[in-house]
Amino acid sequence: MPVNAAHTALWPAPHASGAVDATVHVPGSKSVTNRALVLAALAAEPGWLRRPLRSRDTLLMAGALRAMGVGIEEGVGPDGSGEAWRVIPSGLHGPATVDVGNAGTVMRFLPPVAALADGPIRFDGDPRSYERPLHGVIDALRALGARIDDDSRGALPLTVHGSGALEGGPVEIDASSSSQFVSALLLSGPRFNQGVEVRHTGSRLPSMPHIRMTVDMLRSIGAQVDTPESGGEPNVWRVTPGALLGRDLTVEPDLSNAQPFLASALVTGGRVVIPDWPLRTTQPGDKLREIFTEMGGSCELTDRGLEFTGSGSIHGIDVDLGEVGELTPGIAAVAALADSPSTLRGVAHLRLHETDRLAALTKEINELGGDVTETADGLHIRPRPLHGGIFHTYDDHRMATAGAIIGLAVDGVQIENVATTAKTLPDFPDLWTGMLGN
Numbered sequence: 517m518p519v520n521a522a523h524t525a526l527w528p529a530p531h532a533s534g535a536v537d538a539t540v541h542v543p544g545s546k547s548v549t550n551r552a553l554v555l556a557a558l559a560a561e562p563g564w565l566r567r568p569l570r571s572r573d574t575l576l577m578a579g580a581l582r583a584m585g586v587g588i589e590e591g592v593g594p595d596g597s598g599e600a601w602r603v604i605p606s607g608l609h610g611p612a613t614v615d616v617g618n619a620g621t622v623m624r625f626l627p628p629v630a631a632l633a634d635g636p637i638r639f640d641g642d643p644r645s646y647e648r649p650l651h652g653v654i655d656a657l658r659a660l661g662a663r664i665d666d667d668s669r670g671a672l673p674l675t676v677h678g679s680g681a682l683e684g685g686p687v688e689i690d691a692s693s694s695s696q697f698v699s700a701l702l703l704s705g706p707r708f709n710q711g712v713e714v715r716h717t718g719s720r721l722p723s724m725p726h727i728r729m730t731v732d733m734l735r736s737i738g739a740q741v742d743t744p745e746s747g748g749e750p751n752v753w754r755v756t757p758g759a760l761l762g763r764d765l766t767v768e769p770d771l772s773n774a775q776p777f778l779a780s781a782l783v784t785g786g787r788v789v790i791p792d793w794p795l796r797t798t799q800p801g802d803k804l805r806e807i808f809t810e811m812g813g814s815c816e817l818t819d820r821g822l823e824f825t826g827s828g829s830i831h832g833i834d835v836d837l838g839e840v841g842e843l844t845p846g847i848a849a850v851a852a853l854a855d856s857p858s859t860l861r862g863v864a865h866l867r868l869h870e871t872d873r874l875a876a877l878t879k880e881i882n883e884l885g886g887d888v889t890e891t892a893d894g895l896h897i898r899p900r901p902l903h904g905g906i907f908h909t910y911d912d913h914r915m916a917t918a919g920a921i922i923g924l925a926v927d928g929v930q931i932e933n934v935a936t937t938a939k940t941l942p943d944f945p946d947l948w949t950g951m952l953g954n
């Protein structure tokens with residue numbers, strides 16, 4: 517289908533005729549896959565990545581690393597089980613061009629990698645990528661010794677003129693608009709001559725679980741990282757220079773992408789099982805066990821995975837989502853169907869995500885008859901009877917899945933450009949209809 521046709525195409529969101537009862541195998545985590553690719557590319561020896569997510573964001577990451585000289589080959593993991601990528605590090609080099617699409621992980625994690633390459637690396641992406649904050653990464657890299665041409669905009673497009681090495685050392689950044697600034701500098705930190713010491717100077721720091729994920733994954737391949745949680749100063753992370761090991765890593769299912777499926781149990785009073793739900797994880801989606809329980813469900817971790825059951829009632833919630841911002845669209849969709857109002861707080865930075873998510877959720881839910889108002893840092897949602905209509909998605913995968921959740925309970929919801937779910941979950945329409953038994 518030509519791109520424009522895909523954009524305007526309408527997908528009739530399936531209406532649930534009864535309680536769902538399904539097992540849904542959710543593909544791998546975007547955040548884990550893209551960190552694992554970067555770390556494997558910076559390692560001193562080849563590594564394996566099993567069950568990687570294959571979606572627009574991760575294929576862009578793999579393509580960008582390949583363009584800088586890294587080998588990423590299709591294969592079968594060392595124990596013969598499952599599809600895998602074998603990542604073979606090499607001397608990183610330019611000239612190369614990186615398409616970041618609208619992937620925050622690609623646009624933020626790769627400029628520090630490019631600073632370690634020999635030669636110019638040009639970064640460009642979707643129109644929205646020009647509007648997403650990148651100044652924290654650009655300013656920090658300059659302070660650490662990199663040369664970057666960005667036409668003084670502090671944003672994409674830009675060129676990193678890598679010289680094969682970066683001095684590194686201490687740097688201050690304000691990461692209140694994205695935790696990915698911190699993760700980006702830490703991920704490449706072991707390869708900087710002096711390592712890196714990142715001090716966050718802003719007020720809030722969103723998405724702490726994603727920073728913990730960065731630290732955990734760095735440690736698991738041999739990096740030494742000091743953090744506020746390991747007895748260091750508040751808001752300071754320090755990575756010691758050193759070689760990274762090649763690892764054999766199996767990617768966990770994407771728990772944020774499990775959200776619409778769990779929501780379907782809440783909305784229909786049904787039951788959904790997500791196999792391979794990790795017992796211990798840094799993924800923010802794990803918080804759904806608590807949030808969706810408070811909203812009316814119950815869950816149990818068993819040998820089969822996470823078994824989540826809806827009670828038939830959905831309750832409103834008052835919650836700070838600053839740590840788990842990417843869950844906001846799905847929670848807002850469920851809240852619009854609840855039996856009492858909700859207040860979602862702590863997510864002002866969502867205005868700079870794939871789209872302005874606070875504005876988009878307000879407009880789209882209200883156009884279906886809802887009563888949502890934006891606050892300085894979130895949403896007030898007062899449930900009202902909703903009706904069918906077009907749910908616009910603004911090239912935002914999580915808007916599409918939020919619309920699908922509402923469509924379960926409201927007849928006649930049509931999702932514009934459901935194909936945008938390919939950013940992190942290309943199988944979404946099939947998994948959704950499969951779950952509903954269609």
Ligand SMILES: O=C(O)C1=C[C@@H](OP(=O)(O)O)[C@@H](O)[C@H](O)C1
Binds near residue numbers: 547696
């Ligand atoms: O590091 C990561 O993998 C992510 C961090 C978060 O970004 P922000 O801190 O910009 O919200 C999150 O919303 C995004 O989906 C993935």
Ligand SMILES: C=C(OP(=O)(O)O)C(=O)O
Binds near residue numbers: 620869870914940
């Ligand atoms: C904010 C998100 O993505 P990105 O990695 O592009 O920031 C998201 O997936 O919800």
